Structure formats: C-alpha cells, structure tokens
Amino acid sequence: MMLATTEIVDILDRSEQIGQMIISSDVMNEYIEAKEILANDVEAQMLIKHFNDKKEQYEEVQRFGRYHPDYSKIMKEIRQTKREMDMNDCVAAFKVAERNIQTLLDEVSSCIAHSISDQVKVPKDGALLTDSSCGCGSGGSCGCQAS
Numbered sequence: 001m002m003l004a005t006t007e008i009v010d011i012l013d014r015s016e017q018i019g020q021m022i023i024s025s026d027v028m029n030e031y032i033e034a035k036e037i038l039a040n041d042v043e044a045q046m047l048i049k050h051f052n053d054k055k056e057q058y059e060e061v062q063r064f065g066r067y068h069p070d071y072s073k074i075m076k077e078i079r080q081t082k083r084e085m086d087m088n089d090c091v092a093a094f095k096v097a098e099r100n101i102q103t104l105l106d107e108v109s110s111c112i113a114h115s116i117s118d119q120v121k122v123p124k125d126g127a128l129l130t131d132s133s134c135g136c137g138s139g140g141s142c143g144c145q146a147s
Contacts, residue, residue, distance in 0.1 A: 018108065022104065022105070022108065025104070027097075027100050027101050027104050028101060028104075030097045030100065031097040031098060031100065031101045033097075034090075034093050034094040034096075034097035034098075035094060035097070037090055037093070037094070038090045038091065038093075038094040041088075041090040043088065043090075044085075044088045044090040044091050047081075047084055047085040047088055047091065048085060048091070050081055050084075050085070051078075051081045051082055051084075051085045054074070054077055054078050054081045055078065057070075057074050057077075057078075058074055058075070058078045061074045061075070106122075106124050109122050109123075110122045110124075
C-alpha cells in the first residue's frame, strides 16, 4: 500500500509541475497581458458594460420569445452591441489569447488522457454547447445524448 501512496504523491507532484509550466508559458503570459490591457481600456469596458446591459434585456425577452413586444428590437440591438464589442481591438486580442490558452489546456488534457487510453473521453472547449450537450465530449457515443 505504501508504494501506491508514493506513486499517487509522485503523480500529483508531476501534475503540479505541468501546471507551473503552463503558468510560466508564453501563452499564459500573453493571456494575462491581454486581460490586464482589456481591464484597463476604458472604451472596451464601456462596450462590455453596454453589452451586459443589453444581455439582461435580451434574457428578459427570451422568457416570452417572439411574443414579447420588443423581441425584434432587442434581438437587433443585442447583435449590434455584441458586434461593436467584438470589433474592439482589446476585446479581440483578449479573445484570441483566451482561445490560445484554452487550446493549450485542451492539448495537455488530451495528451494525458490518450497516454492512458484512446478510449478516455476528453472534454474540449465548448463541449457543453456542442456534441451531445452532456459535456463528455464524445459526440453522444457514450449514450448520454439528450433526446
């Protein structure tokens, strides 16, 4: 039993080393820098706040769907507001940096999982919104696909 405990501690130590490597990576540094720039950009923060305000209106309209009297107006405004926010250079740079760090984490997770077995399911970015909506990333092959 002591050997198993030592092996587990060794695995946890190595996972901590991988985490520290990711934290000190160029990809992570670019993410942190983009996040700080975004947080300090007055225009970007104003656009984000405006989008969040519209999002609240959008969520209210969604409760009633097309039957809400302001449905068309709010739908148009939320798309326009999101487009304006996404076109901001700081927001766009942050989204690229965020996608890059997510890709790195996905690749590391995949390498670890597939070094054990090709049958191990590895969730990917957006897995909850795609595939079977279960979050396992299997595309429904696990049998948990929502009907």
